Amino acid sequence: MFYTNKTILITGVAGFIGSYLAKYILENSDHTVTIVGIDNLNDYYDVTLKGTRLTLLKDAAEIPANGTFVFVKGNLADKELVNSVFQEYSPSIVVNLAAQAGVRYSITNPDSYMESNVMGFFNILEACRHSYDDGAKGIEHLVYASSSSVYGANKKVPYSLEDQVDHPVSLYAATKKSNELFAYAYSKLYGIPSTGLRFFTVYGPLGRPDMAYFGFTNKILQGQKIAIFNHGDMYRDFTYIDDIIIGLSNVIQKTPVEDDNGVKYKLYNIGNNKPESLMYFVETLEKCLMEEGIISRPAEKEFLPMQPGDVYQTYADVTDLINDFGFKPSTSLYDGLRKYAKWYKEFYLST
Incomplete structure (x- = not known):
């Protein structure tokens, strides 16, 4: 019942994770919780998918036992809008998930990353700071x-929270590191309790079409080759x-304790703690798609060198997550992709 009588602001609410x-909160709390969601509904990928997510949220909020959902269309770079939302709804918890996503896209479209990931987050931090005024x-x-x-x-794996992270290989990564630095500074200067979550390759139904599993599915259906980078020698912690x-819900409910510097600030890795090879990932995806009758045979593949901004592998050390919450991600790649394939068939191919 942690969420009882709370107002929670979720930015990027029409996004995948948001x-x-x-x-999840609407369905696992009670009628006293209010979710205020902000999203600019940009067209980085299919806006129809974002609309479907919002419809699901509105439907969930119509069930009397569930909480209330309020949607605000707007851009976090609009400081006046952000401030007005804080003034009108006085959120007790803020979950900032809005961001311009995509590693490769950041190489050719840096402006959108500076606007959303840097200025947008700065405006959220400022609004949080002024929520303590008077x-x-x-x-x-x-x-x-x-x-x-x-x-x-x-090169060292698994990736630990103690590792140095001073050498980003994409602008997207640099903006995310800047978020961690800004959040720490605001926690130190203004006493804002904050927790950052380093997500590792999130996938599933209703996910982002720019992600590999989604893009591969679309291309296979269209009879196109799928590009396998670094000749398949890559690993991801799906x-x-x-x-x-x-x-996320576990983390929201636990405000970080002060560290040795008197700062209420914490970081966590959230990953499956089990990197899978790109080739195993493709083979598993093909298997799941064939089991659902979406495709009849494996895709034709084109093996290419590593792309700029890509890394060889990701691998999460989730020790802190286990120690603090007794939880670690455990869904197998096959189980996750099977659920995705079932959803894809129903969403895109059902008549």
């Missing part, structure tokens, strides 16, 4: 999305969306 989190209670906890991308091309949401 929509799942909002729905003796007001202020926010209880700021939780925000970082990324496994901050580890760059680190993390199923349900595991991400349970981890």
Whole structure:
């Protein structure tokens, strides 16, 4: 009953993780919780998918036992809008999941990353700071999305929170690292309790079409070749969306204790703690798609060199997550992709 009588602001609420989190809270709390969601509904990928996610949230909020959902369309770079949302709804918890996603896209479109990931997050931090003005209670906890991308091309695995993350290989990674630095500074200077989450390759139903599993499915259906980078010699710590949401909800409910410097600040890796090879990933995806009758045979493949911004592998050390919450992601790649394939068939191919 942690969420009882709380107002929770979720940015990027029409996004993949944001929509799942909002729905989870609405369905696992009571009628006293209010979710205020902000999203600019940009066209980086299919806006129809974002609309579907919002519809699911509105449907969930119509069930009397569930909480209330309020949607605000807007851009976090609009400081006036952000401030007005804080003033009108006085959120007790803020979960910042809005960001311009995509490692490769950041190489050719840097402006959108600076606007959303840097200025947008700065405006959230400022609004959190001013929520304490004039003796007001202020926010209880700021939780925000970082990324496994901050580890760059680190060779040591698994990636640990103690590792140096000073050598990003993409602008996207640099913006996520900047979020961690800004959050720490605001926690130190203004006493904002904050927790950052380094997500590792999140996938599942209703996911982002720019992700590999989604893009591969579309291309295979269209009879196109799929590109296998670094000639298939890459590894990713694939993390199923349900595991991400349970981890997120656990983190939201636990405000970080002060560290040795008197700062209420914490970071966590959220990953499956089991990197899988790119070739195994492709083979498993093909198997799941064939089991659902979506495709009849494996895809034709084109083996290419590593792309700029990519890294050889990701691998999460989740020791802190286990120690603090007794939880670690555990959904197997086959189980996760099977659920994705079932959803894809129903969403795109059912008549």
